[in-house]
Amino acid sequence: MVMPPFLLLCFGFIGTNAALMTRSSAQNSAQVAASLMATGKVTNFATGPITGQMATATTTCSGSLATTTVEYWACQGLPSWATFSVTASRNCSVPSVTVQTIASGFNQTTTGDVFGVLLGRTMTVTVVMMKQGTCE
Amino acid sequence: MSMMIDRRGAVAVLAAMMLSVLAGIGALGLNQAGLHGHGLRQRHTTDAAALAAAQMIPTFYTSGTDSTTDIVSAAQTISTANMPTATYGTIVPAGNVVLGNWNASTKTFTARAGSTLPDAVRVTGLASAANGNAITNLMAILGDTGSRTYETEAIASYPRGQTWHTIVTNDTSPTLADYIGTHRAVNKAILDCMQTAAGSGSEFGIIDHAGPSRIFQSEIAVSTNYRALSDKIKTLTGCSAAWGQGGLGGCFGMNLAGALYKARQEFKSERFIGTRKTIVMITHGNISGFGMMDHQKQDGVYWPDGSNTRNCARPKLCTDAELSTAATNQATLAGQEGISVNVIYYPGDGSRPASRAAMEKLVNDAGTGVFMNAPAPSKVPNLFGGLCKPTAVLNASN
Numbered sequence: 001m002v003m004p005p006f007l008l009l010c011f012g013f014i015g016t017n018a019a020l021m022t023r024s025s026a027q028n029s030a031q032v033a034a035s036l037m038a039t040g041k042v043t044n045f046a047t048g049p050i051t052g053q054m055a056t057a058t059t060t061c062s063g064s065l066a067t068t069t070v071e072y073w074a075c076q077g078l079p080s081w082a083t084f085s086v087t088a089s090r091n092c093s094v095p096s097v098t099v100q101t102i103a104s105g106f107n108q109t110t111t112g113d114v115f116g117v118l119l120g121r122t123m124t125v126t127v128v129m130m131k132q133g134t135c136e
Numbered sequence: 137m138s139m140m141i142d143r144r145g146a147v148a149v150l151a152a153m154m155l156s157v158l159a160g161i162g163a164l165g166l167n168q169a170g171l172h173g174h175g176l177r178q179r180h181t182t183d184a185a186a187l188a189a190a191q192m193i194p195t196f197y198t199s200g201t202d203s204t205t206d207i208v209s210a211a212q213t214i215s216t217a218n219m220p221t222a223t224y225g226t227i228v229p230a231g232n233v234v235l236g237n238w239n240a241s242t243k244t245f246t247a248r249a250g251s252t253l254p255d256a257v258r259v260t261g262l263a264s265a266a267n268g269n270a271i272t273n274l275m276a277i278l279g280d281t282g283s284r285t286y287e288t289e290a291i292a293s294y295p296r297g298q299t300w301h302t303i304v305t306n307d308t309s310p311t312l313a314d315y316i317g318t319h320r321a322v323n324k325a326i327l328d329c330m331q332t333a334a335g336s337g338s339e340f341g342i343i344d345h346a347g348p349s350r351i352f353q354s355e356i357a358v359s360t361n362y363r364a365l366s367d368k369i370k371t372l373t374g375c376s377a378a379w380g381q382g383g384l385g386g387c388f389g390m391n392l393a394g395a396l397y398k399a400r401q402e403f404k405s406e407r408f409i410g411t412r413k414t415i416v417m418i419t420h421g422n423i424s425g426f427g428m429m430d431h432q433k434q435d436g437v438y439w440p441d442g443s444n445t446r447n448c449a450r451p452k453l454c455t456d457a458e459l460s461t462a463a464t465n466q467a468t469l470a471g472q473e474g475i476s477v478n479v480i481y482y483p484g485d486g487s488r489p490a491s492r493a494a495m496e497k498l499v500n501d502a503g504t505g506v507f508m509n510a511p512a513p514s515k516v517p518n519l520f521g522g523l524c525k526p527t528a529v530l531n532a533s534n
Contacts, residue, residue: 006155013162020169024176031180038187039527096217127180128217130188130210132527 008115015113018081018106019123025078026101026125030086033074034099037088038129045088046071056089074099081110082123095131100124171284174263174271178227179288181218182261183533185228186290188214189257190528193294194332196235196254197362198324208233211259225269232260238293238531245291245532253331253362256293256531262286291532299335300412300520301355302326303402305395307419308375309346310387311484316374319418321513322480323369326416329517330358340365341402346375347389347429349398355405389424392417392498393436393462396477400470413475414505416519417498420484421491423460429453437462439469460494467501477502478519482510 036042043050045057046069059065061075061084074086083105089098103125106118113119189211196202208230215228236247238256248254263269263286270283304326306319323342330338341355353368375387399415430452431437437446437454439462447462448454454462467477479495492509499505506519 006151006158009155009159009162013166016166017169020166020173024173027173027176027180031183034184094213096214098217126218127184128214129184130191130214132187132191 011112011114012117015111015115015117018079018111018113019118022079022082022103022106023123023125026084026103026123027127029074029076029078030099030101030125030127032076033070033086033088034097034127034129036073037070037090037097037099039132042068042070042073044069050090052092055091056087058085058087060085070099074101078103081107090131092131096128097131098126098128100126171271171286175286175288177219178261178263178286179290179533181215181227182259182288182290183292183530184218185211185215185233185261186257186259186292186533187528187530189233189259190292190294193235193254193257194328197328197331200366204233204235207235207257211257215259215261225263225267227261227263227269228259229262229267232262234258234260238291240531243532253359255295255332256291258289258291261288261290289532289534290530292528292530294332294528298412299337300330300414301339301341301403301408302330302414302416303341303343303355303399304416304418305343305345305349305392305399306352306372307346307390307392307395307417308344308373309390309420310375311390311420311422312418312482313374315482315484316372318482318513320369320372322416322418322516323372324366325513325516327358327362327365327369329520331362333520334358339408341399342368342372343395343398343402344372344375345391345395345398346387347391347394347425348380348386348435349391349394350379350386351398351402355402389429389459390420390422391425391429391431391435391459391463392419392421392423393459393466394434395436396463396466396470397434397436400466400473400475403473403475413473414478414520415470415475416478416480416516417495418480418482419495420482420488421479421495422484422488423463423491423494424456425454425459431459435462436466439465441469463494463498464501467498468503471502471504475502476504478505479507480511480516480519481507 046059046065047057059071065072070088071086078084082103085102087100103123189207192207192210195206211228211233219227234247235254235257236245238245245258263271265283271286304323327340330340336359338358339355340358342353343349344352377386379386403413431454437448448458470477477499479499481492481495496507499507
């Protein structure tokens with residue numbers, strides 16, 4: 001009689017903490033990526049140089065990203081129990097840069113989410129910074 | 137045997153009690169994780185808002201009224217983009233964006249007082265009951281206050297870069313008479329760039345000319361004379377008969393060689409040795425002597441500098457072609473002296489392709505510099521490359 005609620009609590013805590021940890025990690029990495037992009041220290045998307053014609057790009061995090069790309073930095077330090085997709089964009093008319101990381105496909109086993117609380121859910125972290133320096 | 141106690145079910149009671157304790161501890165852990173997540177997000181938001189605000193510090197100067205509107209707006213725009221008001225309330229109220237100065241040695245921020253010229257901004261992010269956006273506290277169920285206050289602070293500065301000196305030569309001949317407002321705006325844009333981005337020892341001077349040239353404003357440090365220089369620029373007018381030479385009025389002809397020569401002589405002062413020097417020429421490029429002016433050394437028609445020979449065929453007068461050659465030679469000499477020569481070209485009352493080409497050549501002759509064709513004054517600081525738009529620096533975050 002006691003075990004079901006006990007287990008629900010335990011794994012509920014574990015699953016929720018996994019979600020909070022995912023959010024913090026994504027927040028930190030997106031902040032770093034946005035800073036590098038805003039200051040012009042990183043000038044490439046995974047798909048090519050950031051230009052007026054290509055001012056936004058969406059990439060799935062993987063181990064093959066180059067260190068010279070925004071996505072590489074946004075994907076750093078993220079847990080392995082979910083799939084992460086990064087959308088980075090630059091808007092010279094504001095001017096601003098936005099790095100958005102979306103976590104999805106949470107793995108039930110590795111998150112300890114036996115009740116599937118995170119199943120089918122997505123988590124979005126967005127960081128916006130003012131573009132610095134020239135933005136032509 | 138009747139005295140024996142029936143212990144069956146005792147574990148269930150214990151487990152129920154432990155479950156409550158575990159639930160409390162677990163909730164506490166989740167609560168702290170949630171607060172940490174909010175704190176992290178708010179700290180990043182405050183940092184981004186401070187950097188955005190610092191980036192807008194030049195508008196304080198360009199407003200002409202010490203306005204902080206754009207600075208506050210930038211901080212709040214970025215803050216809201218990261219933490220939407222509908223969800224988080226106003227994390228950065230307008231009053232929490234404070235202009236001031238950052239002392240890199242003592243690592244302290246001093247809020248602006250009186251007429252101090254700011255170079256930094258402090259932004260305080262606030263989530264509190266008083267601010268109407270306290271963080272919901274999960275521990276309220278255990279009798280806690282039900283809300284948490286979270287305050288973050290970030291200080292960012294708009295750093296001055298390297299020291300460089302600029303002399304702007306203004307072609308105020310009648311052809312550009314209608315452009316005097318543009319002259320003023322270009323001068324001011326360069327001055328603003330230097331005030332907000334150049335090293336504190338950077339000096340700014342103004343020459344105006346038509347045929348003859350004169351020092352309208354000798355070079356003085358921008359950081360300590362910004363207001364005086366701004367006021368002086370406002371008094372820049374078209375050429376005047378009063379400052380002519382050799383019996384001719386100041387509006388006679390248009391001679392860039394003289395303006396370049398004068399700027400070069402100014403930069404020969406000992407204090408400019410080994411420094412970065414820039415001449416910015418605002419002109420329509422249609423060089424003309426009208427064949428009447430008694431050209432002297434100060435008109436840039438003697439070269440090299442030590443020469444006593446006027447490089448014009450006729451005894452006193454120089455032709456338009458000879459004045460063009462003189463301008464080219466003065467630009468070349470400037471380049472050899474490490475001075476960058478830039479041309480801001482406005483065609484004035486008519487398009488003159490040949491004049492424009494000559495001005496582009498002038499920049500090439502100097503070796504370093506930029507040619508800009510009829511730019512909006514706000515675009516002129518681009519000729520200094522990234523110097524006018526340094527990257528704002530985050531000095532403190534907590």
